[in-house]
Amino acid sequence: MAGSNNLKITPPRWLLAELTYKCPLQCPYCSNPLDYAKHSSEIGTEDWKRVLTQARKMGAVQLGFSGGEPLTRQDLPELVQHARQLGYYSNLITSGYGLTEEKIVQLKEAGLDHIQVSIQASTQELNDHLAGTESYENKKQVAHLVKKHGYPMVLCVVIHRENIHQMTQILEMAEELGADYLELANTQYYGWAHKNRDLLLPTKEQFEEAEAIAQAYKEKVAGKMKIYYVIPDFYEDRPKACMNGWGTTFLTIAPDGVALPCHSARDLPDLDCPSVTDYSIAEIWNESKAFNFFRGNEWMKEPCRSCDEKEKDFGGCRCQAYMLTGDMYNTDPVCSKSPDHHVIEEALDAARVSALSDNEKPLIFRNSKNSKKYSA
Amino acid sequence: MTINTELTISFSPTHRLQWEEAQQKDVILYPEGMVELNQSSAEILKHCDGSRTLAQIVTALEEKFSTSGLTNDISSFLEDALKNGWIQQP
Numbered sequence: 001m002a003g004s005n006n007l008k009i010t011p012p013r014w015l016l017a018e019l020t021y022k023c024p025l026q027c028p029y030c031s032n033p034l035d036y037a038k039h040s041s042e043i044g045t046e047d048w049k050r051v052l053t054q055a056r057k058m059g060a061v062q063l064g065f066s067g068g069e070p071l072t073r074q075d076l077p078e079l080v081q082h083a084r085q086l087g088y089y090s091n092l093i094t095s096g097y098g099l100t101e102e103k104i105v106q107l108k109e110a111g112l113d114h115i116q117v118s119i120q121a122s123t124q125e126l127n128d129h130l131a132g133t134e135s136y137e138n139k140k141q142v143a144h145l146v147k148k149h150g151y152p153m154v155l156c157v158v159i160h161r162e163n164i165h166q167m168t169q170i171l172e173m174a175e176e177l178g179a180d181y182l183e184l185a186n187t188q189y190y191g192w193a194h195k196n197r198d199l200l201l202p203t204k205e206q207f208e209e210a211e212a213i214a215q216a217y218k219e220k221v222a223g224k225m226k227i228y229y230v231i232p233d234f235y236e237d238r239p240k241a242c243m244n245g246w247g248t249t250f251l252t253i254a255p256d257g258v259a260l261p262c263h264s265a266r267d268l269p270d271l272d273c274p275s276v277t278d279y280s281i282a283e284i285w286n287e288s289k290a291f292n293f294f295r296g297n298e299w300m301k302e303p304c305r306s307c308d309e310k311e312k313d314f315g316g317c318r319c320q321a322y323m324l325t326g327d328m329y330n331t332d333p334v335c336s337k338s339p340d341h342h343v344i345e346e347a348l349d350a351a352r353v354s355a356l357s358d359n360e361k362p363l364i365f366r367n368s369k370n371s372k373k374y375s376a
Numbered sequence: 377m378t379i380n381t382e383l384t385i386s387f388s389p390t391h392r393l394q395w396e397e398a399q400q401k402d403v404i405l406y407p408e409g410m411v412e413l414n415q416s417s418a419e420i421l422k423h424c425d426g427s428r429t430l431a432q433i434v435t436a437l438e439e440k441f442s443t444s445g446l447t448n449d450i451s452s453f454l455e456d457a458l459k460n461g462w463i464q465q466p
Contacts, residue, residue, distance in 0.1 A: 011398060013410070059398030062410060089392060089405035113392065114407040152390035154407045180390065181407055223377055223459070 007296045009247070009286055011059035015088075016252040016263060017048065019076070020068040024097045026132025026365040027120065029158055029193035029200055032068065033266050037371035043257040045075040047276060049082050051253055054281035056086040060251065063088040068255065069095050071103070077110045084111025091116060093156075096142035097135050104145050115146045116154040116183070121162075122169035130162060132365045143177045155179040159210065159232075160187040160200035161355060167210040171217045171227075179225055184214055186232035189347075190264045190319060192366045199363055201351035207235055234344055238309065239316025239332035246294035246314065251285065259284045261291055264319040268328050294318055301329050303337045377458055379430055379451065383465040386426030391462055393421055404462055411460075420450055424463050430454065 021036040033039070052063070063083050070076055071094055083090045092107065096117040104115070119139050120130040127136040146153045155174045157163070163170070167184075174182040186207075187193050187200055202210070211229070218227045233240050243250045243262045252260040257276045260266055265273060271290040274283075285291055293299070297310055304315040315321075316332020324333050324343045331338040354360055364370055379385070387393055392405040402418035404411040413421070419440075423433045433454075434447050457463045 059396070061396060061398075061403070061405065062408060064408070087394060089410075091408055113405070116407065150389065152407050226461075 009295070010249070012055055012249065012251040012281075012285055013060055014062045014064070014250045015052070015055045015060040016064045016066055016250065017051070017070075017079075018066050018068065018252060018254050018263065019048070019070045019073045019079075020255050022072045023067060023069040023095065023366075024072075024133055025069070025095050025135065026367045027130060027158070027192070028132075028196045028363040028365050029160060029187045029191075030366040031188065031191045031193070031263060032366065033191055033264075034195060034374040035371060037368050038375040039254065039256050039258075039266075041256045042073075043255070043277065045078060047257060048075075048079050051276050051281060052079070052083055052086060052088070055251060056088060058282060058285065061087070061089060062091070064091045064093050066093040069097065071098055077106055080107055080112045081110040089113050094118070095131070095135065096139045097131075097133065098138075099142045099145075101145050101149075104142075104149050104151075108149055108151065112151070114154065115151050116156050117143050117146060118156045118158070119143075119173070120158070122166045122173045126163060126166070132367070140177065143179070147178050152180045153178065154181040154183060156183040156185060158185045158187055159202075160193075161202040161206065161351070162200065164202045164206050164210050167213045168217075171214065175221060175225060181226045181228060183228045183230065185228075185230040188230075188233070190323070192364065194323060196363050197347060198351050198354040199360060201234065201347065202232075203352055203355060204235060204348070207232055233320075233334045234348060236334060237336045239313050239320075239334040241313045242317035242320075242332075246318065247285070247291040248295075251281070259288070259290070261294070262317075262319065265290070267319060268322055299329060301331070303335075303339075304331050307337065379454055379458060380465055381430050384426055384429055385424045385433065385454065385463050385465055387421060387424045388462055388464050393418070406461075416449075417453060420453055421457065421462065424454075424457075 020042055021032055070092060080090055090113050092112055092115045094115060094117060117139060120127040124136040128134045143153060143155060155177060157170050189197050193200060214227060214229055247261050250262060252263045253276060254260055258273050259276055260273055265271060271293055273290045274288045300310065300315055304310050316334055318328050321330045321332050322328035325340045330340060333340040333343050394403060396403050402413045419437060423436055430451060434450050438444050438446050
């Protein structure tokens with residue numbers, strides 16, 4: 001085990017319940033693992049209730065129902081009601097696809113606090129192309145209904161090269177729909193997004209232009225709509241403080257009951273991530289190998305080990321280090337101090353070449369057929 | 377945005393104010409976020425129940441804590457609370 005045993009362990013605050021990997025959409029930047037088809041089993045209602053109860057007891061208070069598409073779980077209202085009784089603030093993170101007014105009311109009565117609806121683009125054509133499913137009109141309708149029934153409405157748009165040119169229209173659409181919050185999430189290159197990176201990564205010029213538009217709009221709508229701008233880490237000098245530090249705040253439970261320190265941790269080798277069917281949340285959080293693996297900074301290599309910023313960013317993202325350098329103990333290559341930083345520059349170059357090329361390869365959509373290919 | 381002293385103040389229906397046993401603190405919860413409150417901020421917000429104006433909130437708190445001269449502290453906190461969307465006026 002890499003982590004130190006002498007650390008003070010802080011309790012989880014954020015529980016991400018990935019209820020299912022099933023999803024009617026096929027977004028090519030999905031953060032689910034490429035081989036999700038391999039993990040098709042789902043834990044039952046009673047398992048989820050036990051997980052919610054145990055995590056709440058430890059101090060978790062923000063709860064995300066996510067997936068896949070969480071609406072495909074028939075027991076969602078029952079889980080929402082259980083969460084409300086325990087005092088969670090529940091967030092439903094949904095594509096909105098298939099969400100009826102009846103369901104919106106039912107979930108409100110069960111105690112759901114907030115619905116986050118994702119939209120892929122500001123036009124029907126591009127939205128439906130990226131989602132791989134006709135869903136644009138339905139999503140706009142859902143956004144209206146969410147607002148109508150008194151939920152705070154958060155619109156989430158994942159930004160990448162296929163839609164970044166629509167930044168102005170996306171902002172206008174959010175304002176028109178009456179969003180209380182707009183999350184402009186620059187794509188993080190994990191899972192399916194990593195696979196499609198050459199086609200999704202915008203150029204630096206595109207980023208800068210889009211960011212300037214978003215920042216200016218922020219002032220225009222101050223007091224009406226809050227804009228969260230998730231930065232594109234490939235264009236930063238320093239890595240993100242991933243998960244606010246490993247095993248300090250965030251707990252993800254995958255559909256099959258595997259507990260993860262972050263939702264990509266499944267791809268890291270040798271963590272032996274524990275399952276909620278075998279252990280309690282307290283045992284998993286406090287004692288498991290996986291959750292202690294990168295706690296503190298004893299595990300760090302140079303240049304992190306002697307860096308005066310290590311308490312600020314914790315060496316960045318372990319999954320990104322593993323994916324891009326082959327060694328999960330390395331400094332996140334986003335950092336300009338990383339000896340592997342050239343891999344980021346190469347990725348940016350490759351994406352630029354792809355953007356200028358006449359015959360770009362097609363996007364790989366997130367669906368069971370493709371996932372089975374990567375499950376070998 | 378500033379507080380209208382003629383109107384009552386209520387806590388935002390799209391936020392939640394609650395006591396967190398694990399943290400021994402009152403917190404404000406909103407979509408994917410949380411603000412931890414100190415005791416006096418929490419007391420002020422609990423008095424924003426839609427029945428009192430700014431002056432009435434001040435009076436109620438001064439009575440409760442047998443003190444005076446709270447007007448400036450309370451109104452500057454509530455101005456920030458309004459900007460953050462934690463409270464609202466009709």
